[in-house]
Amino acid sequence: MSGAALQVSEPFDHAVIVCNDLDAAVARWQALGFTLTPRGFHTLGSQNHCIMLARDYLELLHVTAPSPSRQYYWDAQQRGDGCAAMSCKSRDAFATADRLRAAGFQPSDPIEFSRPVRLDDGSEHPATFRVTALDNAPGARYFVCEHRTPELLWRPEWTAHANGATAIAATYLVVEAGEVARTANAYATLTGGAMTHVSGEMAMLDIAGASFVVTAPQALADAADVPGLHATAGYAAIRLMTDDLERARTHWRANGVRPEDVSATVSVIPGEHANGVTLVFEQR
Template sequence: MSINGITGLDHLVVAVRDLDAARDAYGRLGFTVTPRGHHTELKSANHTLMFRDDTYVELLGIEEKRPANAHYADFLLRREGVAAVALKTADARAARDPLAAAGFPAEEAVDFGRPVELPGGTRDARFTITQIDPQTTPGGRVFLCQHHTPDIVWRPDSLDHANGATGLAALVVAADDPDATAGAYARLFGAPVVERGSARVVDTGNTPLLVASPDRLHWAWTSDPAFATPRPFLAGMVVRVADLEKAQQVLQKSKFPTVVGNGVLRVSSTSACGAMVAFARDFELDALIP
């Protein structure tokens, strides 16, 4: 069990330079993309891909550079892609001291929100987040996210996707030393590192974290340009779908190059705003990385 009340992965943050282009790209990939939201205090904007397993993907753009969004602004100077991972917690503020005691210093909690247009009028979706020192989470930014208004975020009209997506099956991290990278996350989640051939897997509570070296990930995503990124880095995701054939039909219509094999559909980071994306119905690690 987690040392600090973390109950799993909440969402991935894909930082993008052009939010309209990102919305269109993920729409072509068959996702239902929510209308644009604006984080009033953080001066950022987003679209989301909401899933029935209580996870989601956030496409995030910067409206005005502020200290609160500096991480994402700096990230976008280098590239687009998965810039952060949000973890589920019932109390982001209370988790700060236990995190620090376990070797994961964290910043003061921040409260913020974004207005959401609903049939009955506008309501604010409210969150509290606690940022973990990125020096302790190899590959990217990790923060705890507490939802105060989950009913506004997971709206019934946003959960069905043309590609049949139902949730996040895995977070993929590229590392030259998978043991060291996976070990850091194992301490955070209070879980063992499981060896699966050349890959390392850490149970987060819901969506497993998969760490592998670029040469092994290369088998799945061929010569993806994201592999030029300094390692370790948050490479991408595996999305679980209800019907693989349906997902493949949608991807064919998208005209994005897709690698098909072993029951997994793989899309390059060039098609998904810097994130390597795979689709699978019954996710088996050996099908992604033999």
């Protein structure tokens, strides 16, 4: 399928990182300099903490028991921590589901769910979402998220981080070398992103200012410009923009975190310190 056939504007929304031990994950990500939202309890039976950035976010997710709507994440969690899925924003999950079906995909019917959000003033409100997903999308799960109450998530007290993180700059999806072109073309259609680079082992899409990179295992280090970076399959790395890398490095040192400083403007947190996903911080 060709992404040029059907362009839409659905920017990057968030990446889902499954965590077997959510309490330990909270301590780990706070040590990395992130502000976490209070624990959320979904009506679907999962729990989370979110790391809200200016336009997108990271979700630390824990599934307490298998269920039809959480089965994919339950299975991923049983295999170990890591980035299990990515999503784009949708203004209308039902319309997006129709668009994807017309393009030849088979997304789930949109489901609506919520979780209570407690604000600093003590009040509690239901944050509500609609989601349509493709569990069998190339490489890993893909879904779109319609935020019914975005004002309950993007709040000043949750978007300021000690490491200066401001936005997701890129995600890196690793697939077999022979699947790079097919996977990238599929995501161009799924997201409406424009293909900006294609080679035999790597392809890059621009999704409303964030890069979505599909790469073969042997090309990951070059694609991310991180020497020695490797992974076999799935979402291997997330690149984050920071407005103050030196402040991030100071915070990490104070909290016993030892990043790999690749250059004056890039530091890397290995996956074993971030629940299975490598974090690349870049000063911008």
